[in-house]
Amino acid sequence: MNLSLSLLHALKAHGARELFGLPGDFVLPFFQQLEQSQVLPLYTLSHEPGVGFAADAAARFQGGGLGVAVVTYGAGALNMVNAVASSYAEKVPMVVISGAPAAHERRNGFLLHHQTRTLDSQLAIFREITCDQVVLNNAETAPADIARVLRNCQMQSRPVYIELPRDMVAVPCEPVPRLPAPAHDMEALHACVQELLARLARARNPVLLVGIEIRRFGVEDKVARLAKLLRVPVATTIMGRGLLADTDAPLLGTYLGVAGDPAITQAVEESDALLMLGVLVSDTNFGVSERKIDMRRGILALDGQVSMGYHVYPDISLEALLDGLLESAQSLAPQAPEHKTARYPHELKADGERIEPMDIARAVNDLMARHGRMPIVSDIGDCFFTALDIENTALLAPGYYATMGYGVPAGLGLQASSGERPIILVGDGAFQMTGWELGNCQRYGWDPIVIVFNNCGWEMLRTFQPTACYNDLSDWHFADAAPALGGDGYRAETREQLQQALQQALATRGKFQLIEAMLPRGALSATLARFVDGVRRLQSQ
Ligand SMILES: Cc1ncc(Cc2c([C@H](C)O)sc(CCOP(=O)(O)OP(=O)(O)O)c2C)c(N)n1
Numbered sequence: 001m002n003l004s005l006s007l008l009h010a011l012k013a014h015g016a017r018e019l020f021g022l023p024g025d026f027v028l029p030f031f032q033q034l035e036q037s038q039v040l041p042l043y044t045l046s047h048e049p050g051v052g053f054a055a056d057a058a059a060r061f062q063g064g065g066l067g068v069a070v071v072t073y074g075a076g077a078l079n080m081v082n083a084v085a086s087s088y089a090e091k092v093p094m095v096v097i098s099g100a101p102a103a104h105e106r107r108n109g110f111l112l113h114h115q116t117r118t119l120d121s122q123l124a125i126f127r128e129i130t131c132d133q134v135v136l137n138n139a140e141t142a143p144a145d146i147a148r149v150l151r152n153c154q155m156q157s158r159p160v161y162i163e164l165p166r167d168m169v170a171v172p173c174e175p176v177p178r179l180p181a182p183a184h185d186m187e188a189l190h191a192c193v194q195e196l197l198a199r200l201a202r203a204r205n206p207v208l209l210v211g212i213e214i215r216r217f218g219v220e221d222k223v224a225r226l227a228k229l230l231r232v233p234v235a236t237t238i239m240g241r242g243l244l245a246d247t248d249a250p251l252l253g254t255y256l257g258v259a260g261d262p263a264i265t266q267a268v269e270e271s272d273a274l275l276m277l278g279v280l281v282s283d284t285n286f287g288v289s290e291r292k293i294d295m296r297r298g299i300l301a302l303d304g305q306v307s308m309g310y311h312v313y314p315d316i317s318l319e320a321l322l323d324g325l326l327e328s329a330q331s332l333a334p335q336a337p338e339h340k341t342a343r344y345p346h347e348l349k350a351d352g353e354r355i356e357p358m359d360i361a362r363a364v365n366d367l368m369a370r371h372g373r374m375p376i377v378s379d380i381g382d383c384f385f386t387a388l389d390i391e392n393t394a395l396l397a398p399g400y401y402a403t404m405g406y407g408v409p410a411g412l413g414l415q416a417s418s419g420e421r422p423i424i425l426v427g428d429g430a431f432q433m434t435g436w437e438l439g440n441c442q443r444y445g446w447d448p449i450v451i452v453f454n455n456c457g458w459e460m461l462r463t464f465q466p467t468a469c470y471n472d473l474s475d476w477h478f479a480d481a482a483p484a485l486g487g488d489g490y491r492a493e494t495r496e497q498l499q500q501a502l503q504q505a506l507a508t509r510g511k512f513q514l515i516e517a518m519l520p521r522g523a524l525s526a527t528l529a530r531f532v533d534g535v536r537r538l539q540s541q
Pocket residue numbers: 380381382383402403404405426427428429430431453455457458459460461
């Protein structure tokens with residue numbers, strides 16, 4: 001077996017289902033191995049940010065899987081830094097594989113093409129946005145190095161970086177072993193579980209708040225079982241929107257502080273034992289809290305440790321904690337909390353009125369009510385806040401790192417990896433960045449339904465700078481461009497046209513469907529408007 005095959009089989013054994021990539025001369029030998037070996041399917045996209053976002057989405061959607069992005073050295077890998085930084089921030093297990101110069105090229109005395117300051121600058125840059133790195137320049141140590149890096153990728157649920165010199169791809173190499181997860185200190189785990197349950201039992205209103213790690217580590221079902229066993233209400237963070245959608249957990253809905261349902265805000269912020277599982281303590285999750293949440297009174301299981309009060313229990317994985325709690329937990333209430341199913345807007349009035357963001361939420365909710373839930377992939381902009389008014393279904397969005405450009409390539413990554421047809425929500429500004437990746441659908445038969453929120457502007461920025469003219473964009477007529485890229489385009493000026501376009505798009509398979517929903521300048525979703533008011537109010541205090 002050669003080094004490439006050892007690496008590819010290891011990726012597959014660790015949960016990778018496919019590779020996303022964009023070749024270049026430093027990685028061509030590896031691409032040749034990929035194509036010849038067929039160990040994993042390879043999908044190429046048109047720009048490295050899209051490659052990174054697609055790999056991110058494949059990893060996110062498959063809770064517990066791995067996303068893999070394969071790029072060339074320098075211009076390729078450095079072009080993907082923002083996407084990898086987003087995966088790091090949002091705890092996504094992605095493997096970055098970059099081609100690199102061969103050993104003899106490093107010694108020939110020339111400055112090499114694609115090189116920046118030094119030949120090791122790229123490795124230094126990726127050290128900042130990955131949890132482990134390896135340069136595969138030694139076939140003897142490669143199996144153990146790859147095993148370590150892939151285990152860290154999964155254990156920490158963060159990206160890792162593998163640099164592959166082009167003269168190493170065909171070197172004989174042993175298979176990569178599968179390292180076991182580190183053993184737990186069972187006494188410490190028992191003490192942690194007992195203290196945690198005692199805190200919940202003493203509390204008047206314990207509440208469970210769940211975040212992204214419960215999807216990353218594939219433990220949503222265990223969380224749902226725990227919530228039912230304990231009989232405590234559950235809310236998700238804004239980043240955790242869509243979690244538990246396929247379970248019967250007593251879900252209150254999404255906690256949005258001043259911008260959300262007051263009953264959920266009150267339950268979370270007044271809880272005297274807030275159990276936070278896999279929750280990032282970020283400004284997007286807690287920045288608009290009505291009342292400041294005293295994290296010391298809470299219990300936080302995140303990043304492989306559990307903290308409560310002034311106690312920290314290190315080296316306790318989320319799954320080990322849940323297994324321990326499920327073994328010992330008793331119900332904390334005489335009966336299950338009322339499973340207040342959150343109400344989402346439905347019944348779009350399909351008339352000649354102009355479209356507002358909430359109309360898009362209604363139209364999508366009506367479509368899912370009739371035809372079943374579909375995964376939603378959202379970019380950043382008001383489309384993300386509108387997504388919060390869509391039924392609780394799988395939602396992929398960089399809600400914390402908040403990079404634009406995610407929506408379209410991530411939707412392609414989701415469909416490539418899972419075969420499911422996504423609905424992609426994207427603003428006109430973000431579509432200008434990576435929307436053109438839709439041109440790759442025809443090669444692979446992908447057929448997402450894309451709704452472009454076309455308000456001809458950077459509307460979210462206008463909420464911060466209402467008088468600025470630089471937020472005004474021109475009308476790009478995206479729907480007209482769709483056929484040239486191999487899809488169908490619909491320009492919807494009214495609510496009736498929006499409904500008709502969605503029905504037609506749903507009925508058409510085998511090519512992407514782009515619905516350009518024309519929104520008036522200044523039209524904001526109610527959720528974004530409440531967020532902006534909340535932030536302003538909190539900042540004025
Ligand atoms: C890659 C990138 N560049 C810039 C930004 C800043 C930014 C926003 C966030 C605040 O950082 S929201 C926004 C405008 C988005 O415009 P559009 O996609 O049309 O959506 P909408 O009109 O609904 O706002 C920008 C430029 C960003 N988040 N990501």
